[in-house]
Amino acid sequence: MEKDRKWLIVTFDSTTDAMRMEKEAKAAGLPGRIIPLPTQISAGCGLSWRADPDDKERLESFMKERGIDHSRLVIIDAPLRRR
Amino acid sequence: MKKTVDALGKVCPVPVIKAEQAAKELGGAGEVEVFVDNKTAVENLKKLAAQKGFEASSENMATGIYRVSLAVSEEAYQKLQQGEEEVAACEVAGAGEKKTVVVISSDRMGEGNDELGKVLIKGFIFAISEQEKLPDTMLFYNGGAKLTCNGSDSLEDIRSLEAAGVNVMTCGTCLNHYGLTEELAVGTVTNMYVIAETMTGADLIVKP
Numbered sequence: 001m002e003k004d005r006k007w008l009i010v011t012f013d014s015t016t017d018a019m020r021m022e023k024e025a026k027a028a029g030l031p032g033r034i035i036p037l038p039t040q041i042s043a044g045c046g047l048s049w050r051a052d053p054d055d056k057e058r059l060e061s062f063m064k065e066r067g068i069d070h071s072r073l074v075i076i077d078a079p080l081r082r083r
Numbered sequence: 084m085k086k087t088v089d090a091l092g093k094v095c096p097v098p099v100i101k102a103e104q105a106a107k108e109l110g111g112a113g114e115v116e117v118f119v120d121n122k123t124a125v126e127n128l129k130k131l132a133a134q135k136g137f138e139a140s141s142e143n144m145a146t147g148i149y150r151v152s153l154a155v156s157e158e159a160y161q162k163l164q165q166g167e168e169e170v171a172a173c174e175v176a177g178a179g180e181k182k183t184v185v186v187i188s189s190d191r192m193g194e195g196n197d198e199l200g201k202v203l204i205k206g207f208i209f210a211i212s213e214q215e216k217l218p219d220t221m222l223f224y225n226g227g228a229k230l231t232c233n234g235s236d237s238l239e240d241i242r243s244l245e246a247a248g249v250n251v252m253t254c255g256t257c258l259n260h261y262g263l264t265e266e267l268a269v270g271t272v273t274n275m276y277v278i279a280e281t282m283t284g285a286d287l288i289v290k291p
Contacts, residue, residue, distance in 0.1 A: 019199070035209050036210055
């Protein structure tokens, strides 16, 4: 259902980190949302943060500032699951 | 000319064959009106219409009585006369098309950790919206009713599901109980009779 586009996916090593990211990013009004880890990526825990690739630096510095551990930042093509 | 076919109590392919026969006997442009007692017959008559170039319309006259009107143009009539005998389109109820109903009865998925459960249910609804085959209906009740209301993180996904043709229904009693009656943001309000009918009529119920 997703149109062709690119997404930034932030992966985490633990669900705790992913849930903390959601809580803090939402409170801070940061763009993006939590989604189940797309099947194209096999890393970290089953939750990830999805955002626009343009927001990459903003998110990175936010996570660094808050000390939110993450595993990787990956840019992938939608749709977010393996066909 | 108009012909009436009484196919009440008849199962496919009888209504379709009778309707086609009646159309052939019209003698020109006209209308065939068919009475049937099940939805499958209505759908099959519509398929016949699409195949033969008739204009079909249907109405539910009373419980278990449907009237299907087939408008046959001169052109469609002539084609019928020349056409070779074809096996009437016939489909057993739901064959090949499973009626899938997704039931969301809580605003969290699974038991153990509530915070995790809330993240999981959001992820589940997102993943449903990404499926190639979408469900026919999604029912939201009890704590699940919160997900179709303002403030829910799943609204965007549920709206896209609805836009793609999924019937989204939320339990009215539940909205009332949580004081959310004015907050419903997607889909329609339903009652327990419709919920029961939807669930008993489903081929597959998916409940996370």
